Amino acid sequence: MEVEFIRLADEIPECEFLIEGYPGIGMVGVIAIRHVVTECGAEPAFVMKIEDMPTAAIVHEGRVYPSAGVFVLDDLSFFYAEQADMRPGVVQNISESVAELSREIGVECIVCLAGIRAPDLEDEPSLYYAATSDKAAELFEGIAEPLKGGTITGVSGPLLLEGSLRGLDAVCLLVETPGTYPDPKAASRVVEALNEALGLSVDVSKLEEEAERIAKAVEETVQRLREQQRMEEEEAEPTERMFV
Template structure:
């Protein structure tokens, strides 16, 4: 049965902002989420368990412990939550995963920020488009994002999360950022952190290292990016749809 298991009842949050970091096109959300967790030294707050998620254990350098592949980290001082995943989520699991996570976010009184990459149309641009979900448009006031220039669709597990938020009446924001379709894109993640996360969550995020260490970050994420390309329809991404499609 799908559920979110909270491990840290001692962490108190008050209407937090939640950053979604599922792997998708350009690994934009993944890179942004990992950067926040590492920069702030965020505590592992909860684990997500639902049908279809890979039953694997994640281990890391510098310690003997293991952790589940999909987790939520918390920073009480900044009233911040980050949904972090080290594995792609398959289409078969997306619906149940999104329903479970949406119910939990609603119970926390959190404002979720959903992040999806879209194939950039020109050079190295990192335009960010903002989407209002369930009437949350006022939250975009003063934020450096564009309105969509064409009709489009957000697919994959991030698209499922946006769909369930709209259906449940959960105020949320979606962000579509131009990114590389083939490689991990730290520059696109930096754009999201600078233009979206900082003003909406009212935090300061050091992001210059994402540019300085772009090659290192890309190499570290390359294996996951290759898995995402092989998975194809497992990847969250935004793309235009024709009028008659």
């Protein structure tokens, strides 16, 4: 399926970094980039169109933005999509197109954001990184731990390789998340890491408030299910034990 980036801005500055967040485990990349884009007022530079997939419009404070595309803020560019098209051919084409666009706008390093599943996570989520070069690894050294092993899938995995094939440094920042629901707490950790690595100062208080709201809703749901199970067990008639 053909993937096309259509230019929206008349002038686009050279960007040292492109930061990617495509829908995946916990939606952490999408949530993190959406937050940075809206908090900092990044401007849409390209809209992404995929053959046979309708293009949606996202409205924020009365203004319409593309649901998938590239936003620019000073020397940073951000690629993200609100909806995922995970057909294998589409994923590969997206990765190739984003890597090629990165090269064209002067990007030196691609930063992918992704979740790493941790079903029983109770403490603060840990951060890991995997890089294609020593230079890219330096970005998150002291901020995250090197990933010992595993597989990076989705758009992030192929994009790391496609960027490297085009002479770009590339690194993936991964954060632990239960992965069962959109996780603004994990996304907040990602934004804090970007603040430190890239010298940003993005406020994460809104993400933390959203995380508290979701945690409360999840806990209420769990308690309700437990109560329902208890009531069903109490109402169940005892069955006779059979012996042969």
